[in-house]
Structures are given as C-alpha cells and as structure tokens.
Amino acid sequence: MSGNKLWSKANTSTSQLIEAFTVGRDKDFDVLLAEYDVLGSLAHTEMLAAVGLLSREDLVLVQEGLKTILDEIRAGAFSIDKDVEDVHSQIELLLTKRIGEAGKKIHSGRSRNDQVAVDIKLYLRAQVLALKEEVSQLFDLLIDLSDRFRDKLLPGYTHLQIAMPSSFGLWFGAYAESLVDDLEVLAAAYQVANKNPLGSGAGYGSSFPLDREMTTKLLHFGGMNVNSVYAQMSRGKTEKIVAMGLASVAATLSKLAMDCCLYINQNFGFISFPPELTTGSSIMPHKKNPDVFELIRGKCNRIQSTPNELTLLINNLPSGYHRDLQLTKEILFPAIEEGKACLQMTRLMLSHIEIKDGILEDEKYKYLFSVEAVNELVNQGIPFREAYKQVGNQIDAGTFSFDYKKGLHHTHTGSIGNLGNEQIVKEMSIVLTKFA
Incomplete structure (x- = not known):
C-alpha cells in the first residue's frame, strides 16, 4: 500500500x-x-x-x-x-x-506545485552560474593558447580541402569567441531562471495575504513570475531555455573535439597529447586514440538533443500543472552534469596540448598560398581576375611557388596577423556582467 x-x-x-x-x-x-x-x-x-x-x-x-x-x-x-x-x-x-x-x-499558502517550481528555479540558477564559471575558465585557457601560439601556422580548410593559411592563434581564438556567443544564450537562460514563482500556489494564487516581493528579495531573485498561472507555465519552459544555453555550449565543444580528433590523426599530425591522456589498442601497439575527445563529441551531441526532448515532453500541454513536468528533471539534470564534465575534460586536455613545428613545410601544402600570390599581383596593379588566371595557370603547369617564410601580410582585425583577442576578451567581460 x-x-x-x-x-x-x-x-x-x-x-x-x-x-x-x-x-x-x-x-x-x-x-x-x-x-x-x-x-x-x-x-x-x-x-x-x-x-x-x-x-x-x-x-x-x-x-x-x-x-x-x-x-x-x-x-x-x-x-x-x-x-x-x-x-x-x-x-x-x-x-x-x-x-x-x-x-x-x-x-x-503554498502548494507542492510552486514549491517544486521555486526549487527548480533555484537549482537551475545555481547550475547556470556553475556552467558560466566552467565556460569562463575554458575561455581564459583558449585565449592564453591563442596568444601563446599566434605565430604557429597550420592549414585552413574549406570542404575539408586545403584552402588558405591559418594559425593556432586563429584556431584557439575562434573557439574562445564561440564561447562568448554561447554565454549570451546561457545569460538569457539565467535571466529566465532568476524569477520567483513562489506564492503562485497550485497556479491560481492564494486567499492568504502573501508577500511575494518579500520572498523574491529573501531568495535573491532578480524578479518574479508575476502572473500565478504563468508561474506554473514557466515549468518546463525554464528547463527548455536552460537546455538551449547548455546545448549552445555543447555545440562548440563538439566541434572543437572533432577538430582535435582530426588534427591528432597521423594524416594531419598537427597536435599531440601525452600518452596518459590517450588510449591504446589491444592489438596495435602504435595507436594513441583520442578517446576523451571522441566521448566529448558524443556526449555533447547528445546534450544538443536535450531541448528537443523537452519540447516533445511539454509541447502540447495546456496551462496549469501536469505530472508530465516531473520528467523534465531526469532529462535535464544529467545533461547539466555531463556538460560540466565535458567542459572540465576539454580544459584538462587542452592544458596539455602539444603543437607540431613546421607544419606548412610539407610539400602538400604549397598551394595553400595561392591566394597570397594572387593578392601580391593585385597589389602590383594587375586586375584581380587576371591575377587569378595567372596563378591558376602556374598551378596547372606545376610551376607555382610561394615563399611564405618572407612573411604573410594579414593585418585586418580577426586575421592571422591581428587576432583581435583583446576585443574578444572585452566582449566576454560584458557578457559575464549579465549574470550579476
């Protein structure tokens, strides 16, 4: 019984x-x-x-x-x-x-409905702040790596084909700036979670003279869910919005993990990690597998499904409380823990990354500088289309060459020669104030 x-x-x-x-x-x-x-x-x-x-x-x-x-x-x-x-x-x-x-x-003056609603708001608010701290620490590491390896060149790709010269400074900095946008989404989720539903009762208020402004201040909420019906409607919706912020971070981590899986591959060979951070094979003694990054990729791809799973759960619910909402916890709470773990493991791995020297000296990267050659001709007064044709003919004839060691002239903001990290750091500092 x-x-x-x-x-x-x-x-x-x-x-x-x-x-x-x-x-x-x-x-x-x-x-x-x-x-x-x-x-x-x-x-x-x-x-x-x-x-x-x-x-x-x-x-x-x-x-x-x-x-x-x-x-x-x-x-x-x-x-x-x-x-x-x-x-x-x-x-x-x-x-x-x-x-x-x-x-x-x-x-x-209270129902379990608004009691669990305020519990979840407080919990999610704390978890968003914890995620913010993890993201901020990874951001700082990426900016540090970007500055440290700003002069280390590597090939850039489009369509997975060799395209133009890039650098580790540009690569690390790209993911740092991606985290800025991710935190914008997470900051919006924080604002939604930072509203007090307590006092809404079962969803229709109370005949008691409750002081909702007082509990809002006591619990350090930024505001309240004013309408008692909407306070209950915010269940599920708040979880979904937090999941969107989490999924945005996960998308960045998944893409970064995929890059690392490619770059550690022998056919690329751009980066490596100490043996204790990779795994071996039961039959192939030469293997150094990027299992950590593969799991980060897989876990973060699953995390990105969390908003969709919550949508399917709550999408056709009318106003008022429904027991379906209980299931949001088992969807979102584990995803948050996985997200924090992936952030921590990404930071651990990148703290020990090793960068290969002289990557672009390999013969297969000689056409990486075709655009540089075209631009040099344009600077000499040759029309772009004519310059493009001349360099293309050299490539077809097998006579193209370009000495990149003389220096590359990328000066605009956000390029190899001008990373713009100071601006990115400034943008991050502005976003972080939104969690106050």
Whole structure:
C-alpha cells in the first residue's frame, strides 16, 4: 500500500504499482533539490511570520529546525526515506518530527506545485552560474593558447580541402569567441531562471495575504513570475531555455573535439597529447586514440538533443500543472552534469596540448598560398581576375611557388596577423556582467 503521504486523506490508498510508476526516478533527482527546498522554506516561513500567518515563537523553531536540516544536506547526511514520496515531504516530515506541531504550519499558502517550481528555479540558477564559471575558465585557457601560439601556422580548410593559411592563434581564438556567443544564450537562460514563482500556489494564487516581493528579495531573485498561472507555465519552459544555453555550449565543444580528433590523426599530425591522456589498442601497439575527445563529441551531441526532448515532453500541454513536468528533471539534470564534465575534460586536455613545428613545410601544402600570390599581383596593379588566371595557370603547369617564410601580410582585425583577442576578451567581460 502507499507510503507516507502528506496529501493522503483518511481511508485512501494508492497501490504500490501505481506509486512506483508515478514516482519513477523522481526521488533520485529530488536529492539534488533538497538544499533549495530548505532555502525556499526558510524564505516562505519568514514571510508567513511577517504577514501574521506564523507566530514568532513558531518561526524561531521552524527556522532553527530547517537550518539544521540544511547543514545535514550540505554535509551529505540527508536522504529520502523509502516510504516518503518526495523531498518536500521528507523535509516537512523530518522537521515536524523534531520540532512538533510548528512543522505542520510551513505549508500554509503554498502548494507542492510552486514549491517544486521555486526549487527548480533555484537549482537551475545555481547550475547556470556553475556552467558560466566552467565556460569562463575554458575561455581564459583558449585565449592564453591563442596568444601563446599566434605565430604557429597550420592549414585552413574549406570542404575539408586545403584552402588558405591559418594559425593556432586563429584556431584557439575562434573557439574562445564561440564561447562568448554561447554565454549570451546561457545569460538569457539565467535571466529566465532568476524569477520567483513562489506564492503562485497550485497556479491560481492564494486567499492568504502573501508577500511575494518579500520572498523574491529573501531568495535573491532578480524578479518574479508575476502572473500565478504563468508561474506554473514557466515549468518546463525554464528547463527548455536552460537546455538551449547548455546545448549552445555543447555545440562548440563538439566541434572543437572533432577538430582535435582530426588534427591528432597521423594524416594531419598537427597536435599531440601525452600518452596518459590517450588510449591504446589491444592489438596495435602504435595507436594513441583520442578517446576523451571522441566521448566529448558524443556526449555533447547528445546534450544538443536535450531541448528537443523537452519540447516533445511539454509541447502540447495546456496551462496549469501536469505530472508530465516531473520528467523534465531526469532529462535535464544529467545533461547539466555531463556538460560540466565535458567542459572540465576539454580544459584538462587542452592544458596539455602539444603543437607540431613546421607544419606548412610539407610539400602538400604549397598551394595553400595561392591566394597570397594572387593578392601580391593585385597589389602590383594587375586586375584581380587576371591575377587569378595567372596563378591558376602556374598551378596547372606545376610551376607555382610561394615563399611564405618572407612573411604573410594579414593585418585586418580577426586575421592571422591581428587576432583581435583583446576585443574578444572585452566582449566576454560584458557578457559575464549579465549574470550579476
């Protein structure tokens, strides 16, 4: 029969089969919300006392009890009992067991709907900030590598065909700037997660004189979801928007990982890593496999499916709360952890990257400088189309040559000779202020 349910009425029960199906994996992810559930209750009960719905004596008992539970959660000493449905029930039951009747008063003016909504908002806000820190650290590393290897040339490709000269400074810097745009998306997700739904109840407000502005300030939200119906509609939508920010970061990491898989290949041979960061073969003793980058690529491609999976889950739901929303946790929460791990592993790998010298001395790259040769002729007054034809004829005749060691003249912003990293760093600093 059913376990300990705060919402159970007299002479009612739920079969174990139904209970197991409806709870599913929810308790596994609810543990991640425990800290935020207590923080929400601390703010809610302080507000209840302020509006006269909780005595000062009861408030003292409740706040002390909740803070003790919070300490236990942060120490890793909290779990949800087998017969308790969710984290909200566990905390309220634990509090009531310890302080008595006052613990039963903390749910006044609140529904589990807005309780879980505020928990998820607080959790996602914290996770977005954690992702921001990871992205920022990777950005700093990429800028450092770009500056350090600005003069190391490598071939650039279009259609996977040798195209024009590039550099490691340009390559690393490109991914640094990509992260700036990714953080723009993540910053937008932060603004959405940084709104307080608490006080919306089951989605239709309350007849109690709740002070929602007070709980918004106590929980350090930037604002609130004003309309109580929309506060519930923001469930699922908030998760999807955060997933979009995460997916944007993942797209950059996946592309970078793919480049690394190519560049470590013997047919390219541009980069290498210490043996302890690669793996071998069970039968081929020469192998140094880029397994870490292959897994980053695979994991980040899966992460990019997260917004679509959430869309399929919530797309046809009408307004109001629906149990489908419970499933957003098992879709998004693991994806966030995978995203942070991929950021950390990318940073670890790039911290040990080794760059090959003299890459462009290989004969197969001699046509890499055909555009340079055309531009030299144009600078001498020859029309572009005529210069293009002359160089093309030299290539066809096998007589083309270009001494790139005399120097390449790329001076515009964002080119080999003028990376523009200072501007990129400035753009990143502006984006980071959006997480204040």
